Amino acid sequence: MSDPAASATRSIRRELIGRLALGLLVAIVIAAVATYLRARDEANALFDYQLAQMASSVTGMPLAPGAPPGGRPGANALVVEVWNRDGVEVYLSQPQRRLPQYGQPGFNTVATDTGEWRVFSMLAGDQVVQVAQPMNVRRELAASMALRTILPLIAVVPFLAVFVWFGIAKSLRPLERLADAVGRRSPGILAPLAESGLPREVQPVVHALNGLLARLDTAQGAQRAFIADAAHELRTPLTAIHLQTQLAERARTDDERRAALAELRAGLDRAIHLVTQLLTLAREEPGVAERPLARVDMAEIARGVIADHVAQAAVRGVDLGLAAAQPGNAEDGEIVAVTGDAAGLRTLLSNLVDNAVRYTPAGGRVDVAITNEDGAAGLSVRDSGPGIPASEHARVFDRFYRAQAAAEVSGSGLGLAIVKSIADRHGAQIALGPGIAGTAGPGLGVTVRFPAPPPASS
């Protein structure tokens, strides 16, 4: 009858109904017991009074055996007995139900072989009057009173169940509406859900959802801005390529054509460089690819990166090399290890060296150094280029930002953004400062300091 899939998942409605029914049941039982106890107490008081009244009324009456005064004959009727001073029975209302004389005057509850009896005896003149009644009369009365009280309650239960069933459905409707509103959302719509008019129980859920939506919106906005920026940046080399293609088509002499083709080639190189840098940046985005961390020897990375850029530096007349040992610098053969992603660290240093070589004028110098200060590894790239004024230090790490002085040199504006992204991933700090002062200016020194590894004890 019941759907197995539905019974497998929890239902707030069913659980609520179950708990409510259980609570109702317990309440009814408690009410029945309480009513019974109370009714019994009241019946006791009432019947005790009746017994005493009966005893008083018997006193002084002319007594004839077999003629019960007042009480009806029957199983529940009172049993009245009268004895004289000598203990001789002078009256018995129901001969077939004789009770012994109980000495104590007043009320007594006695157990006999015909069940419990309530007995009242009193001394009147020279007679002893004893009136007795079976206790079960009282119990039956109390039980019937209790039953009468709880019967309407039990009758109400089905109505209550139906009412609660629909009531819960109505109360849960905001949740259904919420699920519906979330379900109908297209991925692009990240406007917050309405928080007003919601029950207090649903509000925290919606509030948390709205928080998530806001964060998603921010992330999506940043992504969209990045794509717009990237497309915008790609347009520049593409425009140059377009222009040079047209000029090559128009060229009338071989020299003109050669010049246009050389420019065209340069434009293509620029576009390729930009696309490569964009891809690198996309790969270095946090959370895009979690690559395994390993112990990386920074000196080895530095040697590899320098080897990659030596030819480019030579063409530009720049002296590129590993800085000589000095205090703070790693010594020959010393292994300066960083726990990190080797490919990322190579990209980081490669971008710094590439920048340095690009911006350093011919005859200048680029020094790469690996440092080891109190166990914290670091690297620095210093050049004798024009440097970057301090006012621009904060902005050069922005994507596509190019320093004012950089207009002379072609570049993507992404190099330092990539460096920052990788450094952030490694928890490293980047500092910009003067490099090697030269004819072009104060030079630029970029220092990347990695966090010290945790103590070896752990």
Place this chain on the structure above:
Amino acid sequence: MRLLLAEDDRMIGAGVERGLKQDGFTVDWVQDGRAAELALEQKVHDLLLLDLGLPRRDGLDVLTAMRRRGDIRPVLILTARDAVADRVAGLDAGADDYLVKPFDLDELAARIRALLRRDAGRAQPVVTYGALELRPATHEVRLHGEPVVLSAREFALLEALLARPGAILSRAQLEERLYGWNEEVESNAVEVHLHALRRKLGADAIRNVRGVGWMIAK
């Protein structure tokens, strides 16, 4: 016609400069906003080609300041910013046209000609004066319907004189129209070209006002 090109990207700037020179324009190229403002103060250019993302002074600032000074020379914006809001901002700041990168050299030249034409108060692509017909787009000149072959400099001279018939242009003014900053002006070059023009179009086509300059009589 002499144009001022304000473009910070070297490759694009060089390409546009060369392409427009091939189309017969005289082009001066500056690479930042300040240099553009200095060049505008000389008042020798007929039109400004303006990139918006200029260093030192933003292109839109250059444009706004220029219009505030009452400078009404035509401005064509060349930019990679193609959002509608950007175009609206550019045109509202006083630009006459807006071309989004990457653009075609031929289209750029055509738009420049259209702007110059409108600036001169003409709608037709052909300048006619008496029996003389001049087509800036194709550099064709006809006299009484017969084609006349002119060199690029001769054509530029004739175009400058025809722009305002009746006005006398001095030798310096004509040189300004003909030569960019980096071009060397040969002495007597203007006279040589004018002489050739008069030979081809008839001696009374261009009148010499002694000690003042040259004009095309109204």
